[in-house]
Every structure is written in C-alpha cells, then in structure tokens.
Amino acid sequence: MTADHDPGETRLQRGQRALAAIDGEAGQKVIESLAGIAPDFATYLFEFPFGDIYSRPGLSLRDREIATIAALAALGTAQPQLKVHVAAGLNVGLSEDEITEILMQMAVYAGFPAALNGLFAAKEAFAARAGGGAG
C-alpha cells in the first residue's frame, strides 16, 4: 500500500489526502491546534511530510510507519506525536503486536527507558482507539 500521485493535485491537496488516510482524526486535531499560532506551519505539515515524503511510491505506508514509530520512540522527545503514529500504524496495517515488537526493540538502540516510555504511549493509543471504536 502506497499513496499514489494524482497529477492534477497540488502538494497541499495530496498532503491533506495522505494525512487523512494515515493519521485520521488525530492528524486533523494537530492541524486545528496550529490555527491560532502558526497557520502556515499547518500548510507546510501537509505539504512536505505528507504531500512529498509519505506520498512517494518507493516504500509502503506500513513500512513508513515502522520507521516513524521507531524514530519517535528512540528520540524520546515527541510523545504526543508517537501516540498519533501508533494510531496511524494501526490504520495502515500494523498490528498492536507488531508495534509492541518495534517499541521493545528500541531498548537495544535507545535504552530501556525509551522503550518503556514508548510502550506506555502505545498502551494509551491502543486504549483510546478501543474506546473510540466502542462509541
């Protein structure tokens, strides 16, 4: 599964479509929270990460989310974004168990606290999704 290009789309439109497909509502909330402080940054967020990078054909969205979840957990400075991408990973085909494997593996590369904090973020994201699904 990759995001395909529609030649008639602008980068902004392609990014908006990709963000909706990958992050769903959580991505939309990030965009809205930027309205009062930096609306141009919302445009860049659509255009570069989603319109350019995630829309490239050379790697599936599932593989891209493995990379993103691993990187955010290793950095340890982006827990809100990690939760968004745990949900995104589930949206594009990763299972909860696979995401748990990725986060456990981060103990090797970024230490046990990074893995633990990543697992706790995932636990919240899994629960939020289960809760939302019951609504």
Add this chain to the structure above:
Amino acid sequence: MTADHDPGETRLQRGQRALAAIDGEAGQKVIESLAGIAPDFATYLFEFPFGDIYSRPGLSLRDREIATIAALAALGTAQPQLKVHVAAGLNVGLSEDEITEILMQMAVYAGFPAALNGLFAAKEAFAARAGGGAG
C-alpha cells in the same frame, strides 16, 4: 523471514547465529574489537539484542531493520552502527532504494541534518558492499 528458535540452543548460541545471519562480517568485527576491553559485553551483545530481541517471531528481520535504521539515523549519535545496519538491511531483504526512502523520511522527524548524515553513511555502506562484492 524471522529467526526461528531451536530449543536446544543457548541464548548465546542463538544470538551468535542471528548476528551472523543479519550483520555478517561487520557484526563479527564489532565483537572482535570488544575482546581487548570488555569481552563480557560481547556476550551480552549476542544474548540480548540478537538472542532475545531479533530472534522473536512477531516481526520479520526486514521490518526490524527498518526500525533500527530509522532509530539510529534519528539519534545521530551512532554512525558506525548505522553503517552496520544499512548493510544488515540489505542482507535481510531491503533494497538500497528502500533504505534511502527510510533515511529521507527522517528529515521529517529528526531534521534535515540527521537525514543527510544518514544518507552519507548509507552511501559509504553501499559502496563498501559493492567494493567487497568485486573482490
């Protein structure tokens, strides 16, 4: 492709087998370089990352290397290990183009310098492998 468990193996043996399958010669060199300073650490390196984590069945080795390459490039503090895992990624089924995609994506999560330094490390690892193949 996952590393399967042989119930008769110790963690050390399983880790040695996994490291050889994944990292090949580069992994062996790391182990050797530890001999003069911390031989016990070589044992731990076989046992925990490779005997425990990489040998778990829940995620393919190809997916595990996506996670590792992303994490090491995002951290930016482990260029020697990143080169080893770029080679490992190729060993377990990632293409050079897929690794390039992973590293480009790190611009979004860790900044353009992290992506650039990751791409330059990959360039060296790709060249070393091509050079080795010619020998």
Add this chain to the structure above:
Amino acid sequence: MTADHDPGETRLQRGQRALAAIDGEAGQKVIESLAGIAPDFATYLFEFPFGDIYSRPGLSLRDREIATIAALAALGTAQPQLKVHVAAGLNVGLSEDEITEILMQMAVYAGFPAALNGLFAAKEAFAARAGGGAG
C-alpha cells in the same frame, strides 16, 4: 540592548539584575522553587548564565534569546524553560511573530515534532502573558 556591567557589582548581583530584566517573574519562580532542594544552584544560575553570559556586551539580549529559544526547541527536553524564554524573548524585543518564525525553522534542524512542540509551548506562553496583562 545589552546588559551593561557595573564594576561595583558582584557576579551574583549582576546576575540577579540581568535575570529580573530578562525573565521577570518567571525567573524568580524558578529561583524560589530551588530553595527547598538546592539553594546553591540558584546562586550558580544567577552567576554563570546571567551574571557571566547574558551580561557580556558582544551580543544583544534580543539575539541571545533567539539563540536560546532555538536551542531549547531543538533539544526538546526543556519545555518549562522554553516557555520562560519565550516570555523572555518578548521582554527583550522579539515579537510573537518572530518567535513563531524561529520555532517553525526548527522543523528543518530538529524535525517537525520539535517545531510543533515548540509552537505549542509558545502558544501557552503567549496566552499566559496576555492573561497576565489583563489582570
């Protein structure tokens, strides 16, 4: 605008004067919160960062706050201090729009999550100041 040196002042006095001028009340709260755990550290905080570094004549306080806001947002591990320095930046002549530009630029050097988290911290600091001004 730079903090000028009064030859009759100690480093502590100069630092106290500089901290009050730059960080205002927020700086004072940090100092007070140290009283119960490490009062000597409050002294060092007055003396080295404020009495020594911020009091040097070679760079304006406005330029120093650009550097500090950028560094804290890039590191991503110091959100409380980032909020204090967003307020400090406004105190020494940066506009809200200029601070927003600095934080957006951090997407390039430390990734989009670092920029987003910096922008959200600034949003809080801008609102706290507006709220305080209304009192």
Add this chain to the structure above:
Amino acid sequence: MTADHDPGETRLQRGQRALAAIDGEAGQKVIESLAGIAPDFATYLFEFPFGDIYSRPGLSLRDREIATIAALAALGTAQPQLKVHVAAGLNVGLSEDEITEILMQMAVYAGFPAALNGLFAAKEAFAARAGGGAG
C-alpha cells in the same frame, strides 16, 4: 555493597531479587504496568538490566546508581525513570545531598535546564519517600 550471585538462580530470579533490593516498590509498579501491553518486556527488564548488569560484582550498587542518575538527568527524556532511580539511590546508600550534587553537576555536561529538571524530579522523589515513611 554489590548484588552477589547465587549459582542456583536463573537470570530472571536474580533480576527479580536485584530489582526488589534496588528499586523496591517503584520497580514493582513498572513491572505491573507492563502486564497489559508487553509482559515479555517485564521479563527482559528483570533479566538484562538487573539479572545481568546490576548483579555484576565489579562496581557497587551505590556507584551504579550515581551513573544511572547522572545519565538519566543528562538525557532529559526519562523523568519517570529518573524518579525511580533517585529513590533507588537512597535505597543503596546515597544521601539526598549526594544526589543533589550529582544533579547540579549535570549543568556542566548537559546544560542548566537538564540539571533543573533533574533537581525538580529529585525533589518529588524525596518528598514521596518522606511521605511514604510517615505512613
């Protein structure tokens, strides 16, 4: 004081014993919080950090906690774990004043915000312990 090896113990048993001796209740809570998301990770946490590393005879537990407190404060991405290890440090022989010295020193190597955030985490851990002791 070091954790001695009992040849009849498994790594898991030795790790459980070491974790209880070092982290006390706080360690137990971390293990329990993993139950619903990654129970295997709780096993690894007992086995490698505590069964392998902290049980090695070459460095006292007091010295090991100096290293851990310093590293976690410098990284700045593991405040929950830092609080656990401040309590652990007190358990294995460090005084509150010594822990405060370690954290103040981190201003030199990781900056004043890292030291401040470490000191505030320690303040909470000291208070929690004092509160618990009164119960």
Add this chain to the structure above:
Amino acid sequence: MTADHDPGETRLQRGQRALAAIDGEAGQKVIESLAGIAPDFATYLFEFPFGDIYSRPGLSLRDREIATIAALAALGTAQPQLKVHVAAGLNVGLSEDEITEILMQMAVYAGFPAALNGLFAAKEAFAARAGGGAG
C-alpha cells in the same frame, strides 16, 4: 536583510537562489554529494528549508542563522552542517565575535562539551574562510 519572493519563481528556483545567497559554495557541495545517493533529497533541501522557510519575510537571514547555529551546536549531532552555517552566518552579516558569543552561550543550555565542540567547529570554519579568501 530577507530573501524576497519573486512571484514568477518556482519553490525550487527560489530555494536554489536562497541557498546560493546564504551558504554559497558549501551548500552547493552538499547538493552535489547527494547526486549519487538521493537526488530527490537535494530537491527537497532546496524547496523546503530554503525555498519555503529561509525565504519567509518575517525574520532576517541574520536572525535565522543565529537560530540555526544555536540549534546545531546544542544538538551536537551535526558538526558538518554547523560548519556550513557558521560560514553562512558570516555571509549574512554575523561577525566572528557574534558567532563565538552564540556558541559560548550554548554551555548554559546544552553543556560545556556542546559549546566546546561548537567553538572548535567554528574555528575550522573561520580558518577555511580565511584560507579561501587568500586563494
């Protein structure tokens, strides 16, 4: 001094013009070194950081380089890029003394080693420029 927008330019053209104005030859070398590994990334590097961010009117190029130099020195993982931006800072109006002040200030926010390594990188960049000017 800010990079002004020419409405007839593409983002790529605007970015190429901005990169040439800011980074000069050093920027061009980075672009060339990407040719053999990730030519699309060179396009993104022109377009987003330089065509989008550095071309925005809300902050001068001098102020933008203060932010970039501070961030790269604080992160400590991007010495090649720090040297490029020290040269860029000189190109857009910062003096060697001002750059030295910015880097010294990083001792407060990222520790003395980060400041030292930043100062040594600047020393090389200052010398390279002086040497180039003699040619």
Add this chain to the structure above:
Amino acid sequence: MTADHDPGETRLQRGQRALAAIDGEAGQKVIESLAGIAPDFATYLFEFPFGDIYSRPGLSLRDREIATIAALAALGTAQPQLKVHVAAGLNVGLSEDEITEILMQMAVYAGFPAALNGLFAAKEAFAARAGGGAG
C-alpha cells in the same frame, strides 16, 4: 578525596588547580586550543565546572567522575570530552575495570551503540595513558 577550598584563592585559581588535579595534561590542551577562538571561555571553564562544581565538598572526585563518564557516554555527542574524563577517572581513583562497568551499564539507559562507542573511546584513552607511561 575532594578538592578543598583555600579561602585566599579566586574561583579562577581554584578552578585551575582543580582542573590540573583532575584532568592533567588533557585539560590543559583543551584550554590551549581555546586561545585562538574564545579565551574568555577558557576562563569560564576553569571557573564554573572546576572552580565551582568540582571543588564542592559534598561528593568525592571519584564519584563525580562516575557521574561525568556516565553522562557523556549516554549523550553520545562528546567523544573527545569522554576520553578526557576516562583519563580523569583513572587520575582520581577509578580503575579501568570500574570505568568499563560504568560504560557497559549505559547499554541499559542509552542503548547498546552508546555503550559500544563509550567502550571504544575508553579503549583509546586507556591505550594513550599506557603509551604515555612508556615514554
């Protein structure tokens, strides 16, 4: 062993004495390398880290070096400073085996690459010292 205070000394003199006692020649080389770029920073380096922090009585120099070695290895961005402090650790009473234990333990808190790179830095510092002793 702690650095004692002589009330007749300035902070600079006390720092110079402490740096010489702790880091020996390696510290002196750092100071000299600053002469051409930021001589004031050499003064600050004597005064704050060594004149203020390392000269405090509440923690032995041996314990302070455990903290510094752990922090620098965990950060992974200060290999030159880590080598200096491995040598400093030996100067103030740590054994090579104890330093190796500290660095191995960093695998738990900052990942295996951080521990490996720390061990390789220590190997060089141990060898340089042994080589110097033969001269």
